[in-house]
Amino acid sequence: MQREMNAKANTFEDLLAWQQARKLTRAVYQVTASGRLSTDRALCAQLRRASSSIMANVAEGFERGRRTECHQFLSIAKGSCAEVRTFLYVALDAGFLDRASFDQLLGLALSTSRTIARLRSAVAKQRAARRKSAPFPLFLPPLQVPSPLVPSSLYLRMSSIQITRCVCQRMPFATLLPLAREQGWTLDEIMRETGCGDQCGLCRPYLQEMLRTGQTEFHQVLWE
Numbered sequence: 001m002q003r004e005m006n007a008k009a010n011t012f013e014d015l016l017a018w019q020q021a022r023k024l025t026r027a028v029y030q031v032t033a034s035g036r037l038s039t040d041r042a043l044c045a046q047l048r049r050a051s052s053s054i055m056a057n058v059a060e061g062f063e064r065g066r067r068t069e070c071h072q073f074l075s076i077a078k079g080s081c082a083e084v085r086t087f088l089y090v091a092l093d094a095g096f097l098d099r100a101s102f103d104q105l106l107g108l109a110l111s112t113s114r115t116i117a118r119l120r121s122a123v124a125k126q127r128a129a130r131r132k133s134a135p136f137p138l139f140l141p142p143l144q145v146p147s148p149l150v151p152s153s154l155y156l157r158m159s160s161i162q163i164t165r166c167v168c169q170r171m172p173f174a175t176l177l178p179l180a181r182e183q184g185w186t187l188d189e190i191m192r193e194t195g196c197g198d199q200c201g202l203c204r205p206y207l208q209e210m211l212r213t214g215q216t217e218f219h220q221v222l223w224e
């Protein structure tokens with residue numbers, strides 16, 4: 001996701017979704033600053049909180065290195081758009097908002113929501129594509145041996161499995177471990193700082209085991 005977003009946006013401020021959320025938040029602050037709506041403080045606070053939450057979650061999603069997290073934050077942002085729309089209906093029904101202001105704000109909330117949805121599905125597609133391109137050596141099914149279903153020649157090849165690095169980042173575990181220990185990194189921090197475990201994700205269980213045991217060479221398939 002990061003690379004795809006970077007192609008169009010260097011910072012979260014460049015994202016159309018964030019810019020639209022900002023516009024919506026500004027309009028919400030203006031409409032709640034005076035007039036009849038401003039008399040209902042609780043409703044104003046809810047509207048303001050929900051609209052700024054859209055901006056904050058889009059920004060946080062962008063800043064997170066992992067697609068899974070980004071997807072999650074975009075879902076929260078989209079949920080906040082729905083909150084804003086709901087509170088706008090409350091304000092309209094209570095007679096605190098005139099129809100023109102309501103239509104304008106609802107339109108902004110809807111277009112922000114659609115942009116976030118498009119961004120979120122782009123992130124999901126990219127995540128799925130990376131999973132499909134999983135490297136072969138880490139993608140073997142768990143070996144049931146002895147098994148009549150596995151020809152002995154294949155078994156010999158599978159049994160000599162040796163996993164020693166993150167294939168996507170071409171990073172040997174033996175290089176990564178001292179670095180991780182020196183920096184006191186957790187698994188999440190390894191993924192953020194080095195990208196290991198954050199592409200196809202298949203080396204993640206090995207990274208976890210490496211941190212737990214100090215092992216840098218594996219001869220069996222591990223699963224999360």
Ligand code: FES
Pocket residue numbers: 135138165166167168169195196197198199200201202203204
């Ligand atoms: S092997 Fe793909 S992320 Fe490490």
